[in-house]
Amino acid sequence: MSKKNQSKADAHSFFSCIEKNFDKAARYLSIKKGLLEQIKSCNAVYRMHFPVKIGKEIQVIEAYRVQHSHHKLPCKGGIRYSIKVNQDEVMTLAALMTYKCAIVDVPFGGAKGGIKIDPQIISAENIEKITRRYTSELIKKNFIGPGIDVPAPDYGTGEREMSWIFDTFLSIRPGEVDALACVTGKPVSQGGVRGRKEATGLGVFYGIRELCKMKEEMLSVGLDIGLNGKKVIIQGLGNVGYHAATFFHEAGAIIVALAEREGAIYNKKGLNVSNVILHLKKTGSILNFPESKNIEDTEKALELECDILIPAALENVIHKHNANRIKAKIIGEAANGPVTPEADDILGKKGVLIIPDIYLNAGGVTVSYFEWLKNLSHVRYGRMEKRFSENMNTELLQVIETSCRKKIPIEEKKMILRGPREIDLVRSGLEDTMINGFHKIRDLKKSLKIENLRTAAFVLAINKIIDSYEKLGIFP
Structure with a gap:
């Protein structure tokens, strides 16, 4: 069998792959089947077609936004631009976002978006037109907002597209005090957070x-x-x-x-x-x-x-x-x-x-969460504590030098005296999140004698989602 035919024969529904992993994890849980089906299902799938004038022609653009889970709001997930975008892919990525957020204790439901275009062959001017029209379609159906659904960059998108989304949102919803938090992955100059790109x-x-x-x-x-x-x-x-x-x-x-x-x-x-x-x-x-x-x-x-x-x-x-x-x-x-x-x-x-x-790969949504919090608080990370930390460290070094009767080298002193910058706090928070997430998965794997880390991760995610639903009083 040729590689081409082989790949066709092995073609999986991406969403069915996630369901298989979910079902493996469900064997370790004593949860009613109906509740498990609710968690597996996508809550809302918005498929849209809208016209955009490109050159002298009008092209109909196919696009999606999927909200997989509303156990926590807002929903969160990137927007990808690719000619391969389809409903199955977007649904799957939205589901993964739900489980991902649960594992690393980021209080979002999972979502994902996609526009079926090839950004490599479309001019920046036309990509902007498509992005702004897509955003307006999301606003019409209440599929975007600081407390509803917060997009982010994904394959084929970046800071540029996120800034267009924010600007379009603000132009349609003028005066909304938390408008910056409608999207993450923005340039730092527009409310983005340092450290998001990496x-x-x-x-x-x-x-x-x-x-x-x-x-x-x-x-x-x-x-x-x-x-x-x-x-x-x-x-x-x-x-x-x-x-x-x-x-x-x-x-x-x-x-x-x-x-x-x-x-x-x-x-x-x-x-x-x-x-x-x-x-x-x-x-x-x-x-x-x-x-x-x-x-x-x-x-x-x-x-x-x-x-x-x-x-x-x-x-x-x-x-x-x-x-x-x-x-x-x-x-x-x-x-x-x-x-x-x-x-x-x-x-x-x-x-x-x-x-x-x-x-x-939950690092992206973790730091997106930090950006969202920054936008809601309207304060840059490190702004309030940086100078206080530097002053405290200066006094501490003076005590050490006096007690030891020895001067600390200037370069070492600079490192110790420097207060935390935004990127320091973001990376510290990300590191702590990833370390804690790993040990929760590992500990669960050992305590329940689960065969691998993937199944243990799904078990952890499902347990946290069920706990959220129970606290909301949705499930009996």
């Missing part, structure tokens, strides 16, 4: 780093504790993959391979991520990077020898036909749904540790 990649780093600190888990896969010297392969050099690669490189891990759509590059001694990015900007491709070997089939890069494999691009890239050839001992799911249920079973039998997407 948040998902940094969260991936924190999550994998925490697993690598666990002696029991590392012994089970024959690895030493820590990240230093670990061989890492990353598929996808978008926002998430790039930042994850950078943080792993800085921590002493060896990035042996990087994969993109056009192929992959490999060097067993390690790749300098910054230099690879410069090469990519210069040539338009990561291929032919100096002192590296080209791999034409990007999927083959997943099968190379490594300690940690991080798929940070597309769903279903590890499936039943290549799972047995995966040599990684740890897989960190930076992308949504990169491992199919069949591959999950195969890898589990091989003893591979998989850190699931519904926990590992």
Whole structure:
């Protein structure tokens, strides 16, 4: 069977994959079937078609916004621009957002949006038209608002699109005091938060780093504790993959391979991520990077020898036909749904540790939550406590120097005296969130003797959602 026909034969409904994982977790819970069905179902699916004049022609644009769960409000989830956008994908990503938020204690219901366009071939002017019209359609149906549904960037979107959404919302709802909180991922100058851009990649780093600190888990896969010297392969050099690669490189891990759509590059001694990015900007491709070997089939890069494999691009890239050839001992799911249920079973039998997407890539929504809180409070993080902390640290250093009769070097003194900046507080909050989330999943896995971290993560999420519904008095 050819690869093309093979992929067709293996085509999964993305949403059904999530349902399979949900059902595995449900076996560990004593919850009525009807309640479980309510949690699984998408509460609201808004499919729209609207006309936009592009050049001299009018084009009808297909778009979606899905609110998966209203157990907590507002709903939260990104908007992606891709020609591959469809209802199944958007529903699935909305569901993942619900579980993701529950696991890391972010008080949102899950949502997701998508516009079926290729942003690579559409001018910025026309993307702005589409974005603003999409926003107005969301406002008409009450699918956006600080306390209702708060979008964010996703594949194909960024700060630019979020600023257009905010501006459109404000123009239609003038005078709304909390309008800044209608969308996150905005430029810092428009109420965005420092540290949002790298948040998902940094969260991936924190999550994998925490697993690598666990002696029991590392012994089970024959690895030493820590990240230093670990061989890492990353598929996808978008926002998430790039930042994850950078943080792993800085921590002493060896990035042996990087994969993109056009192929992959490999060097067993390690790749300098910054230099690879410069090469990519210069040539338009990561291929032919100096002192590296080209791999034409990007999927083959997943099968190379490594300690940690991080798929940070597309769903279903590890499936039943290549799972047995995966040599990684740890897989960190930076992308949504990169491992199919069949591959999950195969890898589990091989003893591979998989850190699931519904926990590992929650860094983005965690920092989006911080931005939302900042917008509602109308105060920049660090503004009130920075000077107080600096003054307290100055007095403390003076006491230490007087007691020890020794001057502290100037550079060290500067580091100690500096009060917390916004980015320091954001990263500290993200690190704490990812560490706590990991240990809740791990502890639940051990206490209930659950077979893997993915199922334990779903059990944790479902329990928290049920608890929210019970507190609302919705369920008997």
